[in-house]
Amino acid sequence: MPHTSAAHAGLRTSALTLILAVLCVQVHDGGPLTGADVPVTSWAVGNRSAVLDHAALLVTDLGSPVATVALAVICGLALAWHRRSAIPAVLVVGTVGAATTASTALKLVVERSRPALDLQEVLETDYSFPSGHVTGTAALLGITAAILLGRRRRLVRVCGGAVVACGVVIVAATRVYLGVHWLTDVVAGAILGAVFVTVGAATYERVHPPLGAPAPSKPLPAVDRVGG
Structure with missing residues (x-):
């Protein structure tokens, strides 16, 4: 089973990385996959309202890199206490930290400009691709759900995955709505976060035994018999 899980995780990671690489090339070269960027951002900016502005600003603050790292520490400590092990804390913080670092590095590689300043509801001056907010949110929600629900029934895992997806979509939508991302x-932020969640979840499966699993039995020491 562990070998099968590792193989599946490797395949998922490879597929996600390949999709992300294609998207990077498309964005860098202005390929056809970027065709919806301007219309979607223009539509979102053109349909703003005071209520949506306040909601979007609140969500984007909660999904900021600083807030995400702080929440990762809190979630990691809570999981460590619940599982009586430091491994969940290390994996949650490590997954979020690695994903955030990779997002920053990818921004410097692709060097994509943000939408024009007159479209931005909040000022953002660094590079645009991928979204650090979405990357961090996907990594945090994904690895937390993987640790909490990874060995539960399929229906529970599907529901948990739906909640994670909704959270990521909400943060992603607010970033486009605020005019700071294409x-x-x-999309690239969500994929990048999923890459690190896949690796983190596979690592957890490998190093952390299921709750209630019996400890491996130790062989009894050999006893020399005297006489017969």
Whole structure:
């Protein structure tokens, strides 16, 4: 079973990385996959309202890199206490930290400009691709759900995955709505976060035994018999 899980995780990671690489090339070269970027951002900006502005600003603050790292520490400590092990804390913080670092590095590689300043509801001046907010949110929600629900029934895992997806979509939508990201930026952020969640979840499966699993039995020491 562990070998099968590792193989599946490797395949998922490879597939996600390949999709992300294609998206990077498309964005860098202005390929056809970026065709919806301007229309989607323009539509979102053109349909703003005071209520949506306040909601989007609140969500984007909660999904900021600083807030995400803080939440990762809190979630990691809570999981460590619940599982009586430091491994969940290390994996949650490590997954979020690695994903955030990779997002920053990828921004410097692709060097994509943000939408024009007159479209931005909040000022963002660094590179745009991928979205750091979406990357961090996907990594945090994904690895937390994987640790909490990885060995539960399929229906529970599916529901948990749906909640994670909704959270990521909400953060992604607010970043486009605020005029600070293109559609492909947030899609790439979700994919990048999923890459690190896949690796983190596979690592957890490998190093952390299921709750209630019996401890491996130790062989009884050999006893020399005297006489017969």
